[in-house]
Amino acid sequence: MASYRFAAVIERDEEGYFAFCPELQGCYTQGKTYEEALRNIEDAVRLHIEDRLANGEEIPLAKSVSLTSVEIAV
Numbered sequence: 001m002a003s004y005r006f007a008a009v010i011e012r013d014e015e016g017y018f019a020f021c022p023e024l025q026g027c028y029t030q031g032k033t034y035e036e037a038l039r040n041i042e043d044a045v046r047l048h049i050e051d052r053l054a055n056g057e058e059i060p061l062a063k064s065v066s067l068t069s070v071e072i073a074v
């Protein structure tokens with residue numbers, strides 16, 4: 001069994017939490033709590049990888065993801 005590591009971004013919004021994997025296009029989910037969103041993105045990534053493997057597609061290599069914040073005065 002192969003092991004893969006990907007970045008997961010989890011953001012809070014008005015309805016709970018939104019999660020996505022920047023390296024896997026279209027791989028996103030949500031949850032009412034942070035923990036639920038984390039479990040859901042783990043499942044979404046797993047399903048995404050399984051689907052790629054089943055179709056003989058390449059698994060993208062994890063990229064370095066930098067997260068920072070900027071303050072903008074308007």
